[in-house]
Ligand SMILES: [Zn+2]
């Protein structure tokens with residue numbers, strides 16, 4: 460188990476106190492949950508996974524805040540729990556924490572259905588994931604094992620009602636909500652004065668996982684890159700605190716690094732497709748990039764590469780080489796080549812001007 464760091468306190472330029480709580484969300488993955496005091500009612504941002512000792516660790520940390528930081532605070536005073544996005548490591552602990560505090564839950568309308576009906580969402584997602592694996596060129600006999608590894612199992616989390624929408628149309632006193640779709644459809648960042656609680660949209664060390672839009676609308680690199688630009692346009696952010704990993708002090712620099720890394724990853728796909736003797740499928744491309752990934756990480760890598768190929772198709776730089784075959788109902792994987800007809804929008808010179 461990773462060593463958990465102590466509760467750490469941050470103060471925004473508006474005087475809000477933000478307490479960072481570390482918990483072991485999944486084996487080998489620690490997550491951060493934040494308590495905000497002094498910006499409207501006592502607010503918790505994210506809820507951990509609810510698995511292993513995660514909730515216990517969050518509650519123990521919350522209980523320590525009064526004494527260690529001199530706050531007049533008890534966990535039962537938490538009035539609202541805001542969800543940055545509906546991934547299991549951020550929402551699995553909701554039911555238990557709502558039960559202990561009676562807090563109201565806020566989530567973006569695009570992610571709220573996952574919180575309130577995990578099982579139905581899991582069924583739809585797994586169906587789409589199967590189609591994705593088939594199109595990607597993963598042999599049929601591996602599908603069910605990979606699906607199981609992915610962990611979108613029915614009954615994995617106890618569902619809770621979402622009480623209010625967390626979006627840009629419904630301002631909350633003391634906080635600003637910024638919708639940042641990409642890593643998940645309803646991902647939001649929450650601005651508290653000059654501190655940005657950025658969930659998994661921006662991480663200090665890791666390039667956040669991406670998914671093709673065929674798996675979920677409002678994910679995909681196109682949305683993600685737009686959402687990164689949105690953060691660049693957000694004025695007055697001194698520091699960002701993510702759902703994992705250390706605080707980010709140079710937010711602009713980190714966003715630019717992530718954009719540059721995505722750019723390199725995209726060009727790497729173009730290079731591989733362009734240099735292949737015959738059109739590769741997603742599995743072929745992923746194996747060239749990630750030579751050592753196995754099991755769960757192999758699946759995440761494949762999904763991430765899927766988001767890049769999809770984006771390149773949207774840009775008109777890649778196309779499916781065996782479209783006719785697929786149209787005829789073949790269950791062959793989709794194979795990609797560089798676009799022969801460059802469908803990128805070009806500027807057309809007005810009539811009468813020299814080209
Ligand atoms: Zn996430």
Ligand SMILES: [Zn+2]
Nearest residue numbers: 546548659702
């Ligand atoms: Zn996460």
